[in-house]
Amino acid sequence: MDIHDLDPETFLEEVHSFEFWFQAVEGYLSGTTWGHRPDAVETPMSEPDRDRLITVLCNYCVGEAAALEGASGLIAIAPNRLAKVFLSTQVADEGRHLEVFYHRMRDLGVGDPEREVERRASPSLQTFRRRLLELVASRDWEAAIFAQNVILESLEFAVFQDHARTADPVTADVLRGVVKDERRHIGFGENELGRRVATAPHIRARIGQIKNELDHLVLEALEETTRHLGMPRTDHERLGRAYLESVERLGLVG
Amino acid sequence: MSDLTSAAAEPADAAEPATSARDGERQRFILEDTGFDEVPKKYRRFYRKWKGPGDRLAPNEVICPVCKVVIRSSRTLLPGDRVYCMPCMSRLVVVRNDATGELEGLVAY
Numbered sequence: 001m002d003i004h005d006l007d008p009e010t011f012l013e014e015v016h017s018f019e020f021w022f023q024a025v026e027g028y029l030s031g032t033t034w035g036h037r038p039d040a041v042e043t044p045m046s047e048p049d050r051d052r053l054i055t056v057l058c059n060y061c062v063g064e065a066a067a068l069e070g071a072s073g074l075i076a077i078a079p080n081r082l083a084k085v086f087l088s089t090q091v092a093d094e095g096r097h098l099e100v101f102y103h104r105m106r107d108l109g110v111g112d113p114e115r116e117v118e119r120r121a122s123p124s125l126q127t128f129r130r131r132l133l134e135l136v137a138s139r140d141w142e143a144a145i146f147a148q149n150v151i152l153e154s155l156e157f158a159v160f161q162d163h164a165r166t167a168d169p170v171t172a173d174v175l176r177g178v179v180k181d182e183r184r185h186i187g188f189g190e191n192e193l194g195r196r197v198a199t200a201p202h203i204r205a206r207i208g209q210i211k212n213e214l215d216h217l218v219l220e221a222l223e224e225t226t227r228h229l230g231m232p233r234t235d236h237e238r239l240g241r242a243y244l245e246s247v248e249r250l251g252l253v254g
Numbered sequence: 255m256s257d258l259t260s261a262a263a264e265p266a267d268a269a270e271p272a273t274s275a276r277d278g279e280r281q282r283f284i285l286e287d288t289g290f291d292e293v294p295k296k297y298r299r300f301y302r303k304w305k306g307p308g309d310r311l312a313p314n315e316v317i318c319p320v321c322k323v324v325i326r327s328s329r330t331l332l333p334g335d336r337v338y339c340m341p342c343m344s345r346l347v348v349v350r351n352d353a354t355g356e357l358e359g360l361v362a363y
Contacts, residue, residue, distance in 0.1 A: 002300075002327065002328045002329075003297055003300045003338055003340065004300070004325075004327055004335070004336065004337045004338055006338065008345060011338050011345065012343075015340055015343040016343070020293075020294060020340075023293075023294030023295065024292055024293050024294060027291035027292060027293070027294070027295070027298075028291045028292060157321075180291075180292045180341075183292065183321045183323070183341045183342045184341070184342060184343060186320060186321065186342060187320050187321060187339070187341070187342025187343040187344050188342075188343060190320055190344070190361070191343060191344055191345075191361070191363055194361060194363025195363045197363070198363050245319065246320070249319070249320075249361055
């Protein structure tokens with residue numbers, strides 16, 4: 001049978017299920033240890049490179065912690081069963097991401113990763129995390145999903161993908177696994193909001209406000225991260241494009 | 255029946271409609287697993303990784319605009335067709351880009 005012949009309801013039921021998630025992650029996580037293949041080898045790294053990587057990982061941890069806390073809080077206010085089940089799989093993904101990034105820092109010789117995150121993380125990203133959790137606490141479903149699954153996840157998706165191309169073999173392997181999870185998260189966010197905006201266009205103005213308030217925080221963190229990774233400014237703009245394309249598809253430009 | 259492996263190795267010019275489609279009938283493709291591992295095994299043959307700007311699409315393929323995975327169908331795609339991107343859970347409608355003449359996926363929320 002051609003998958004594309006499924007009726008839309010059957011498709012949505014399938015892809016939002018734990019059964020789908022189990023079989024999907026089994027494909028790329030089976031046999032990995034702390035998010036990477038056991039045969040991925042450590043390569044020599046200069047002290048400045050190691051230090052920059054630790055700072056980048058600290059920022060990744062703040063983003064993942066925000067998404068973990070956000071997604072778990074959103075389950076309570078999700079409007080239907082499929083969204084609740086999907087978010088529960090996202091919580092598992094985000095918890096795993098946080099764990100593998102912390103573990104990578106320990107691999108790099110960081111004795112107390114939590115303290116290092118507090119010390120090094122981007123203030124913009126920490127402000128974003130606080131605001132996201134306020135939106136969740138205020139039960140603002142559309143605003144919180146936009147902040148978390150569109151702004152945060154799409155920028156993480158772009159940065160992790162790019163970083164995996166230049167990172168050391170172990171970090172690259174960890175990032176590739178995370179990117180595969182992020183694909184589901186960005187898709188859920190855009191499609192959920194797209195359906196809501198289609199049936200209640202007034203939501204668009206509210207999401208536009210959230211965009212204006214919050215996206216610069218993540219874009220600033222993106223700029224900081226790309227600088228640590230030694231990428232030129234043109235790359236920073238290119239990485240923001242996936243997010244801007246998503247915003248454009250949702251009709252939130254302007 | 256032709257094999258998609260050969261179609262993917264030497265894809266038709268994406269700007270030209272497939273001969274069979276022009277004749278009003280769709281070419282059928284046997285889809286094989288390309289190593290795409292982000293969906294359950296039974297669905298893997300319907301997707302492949304996009305290899306970047308030099309990657310030319312076969313007549314039964316379209317890129318998901320949300321997550322940039324290549325979506326594959328068992329038949330030639332035409333404007334108006336509906337396809338699913340399982341890796342990012344999107345439903346898409348196939349459209350022809352007037353400027354480039356190429357097929358694209360438009361998200362159908």
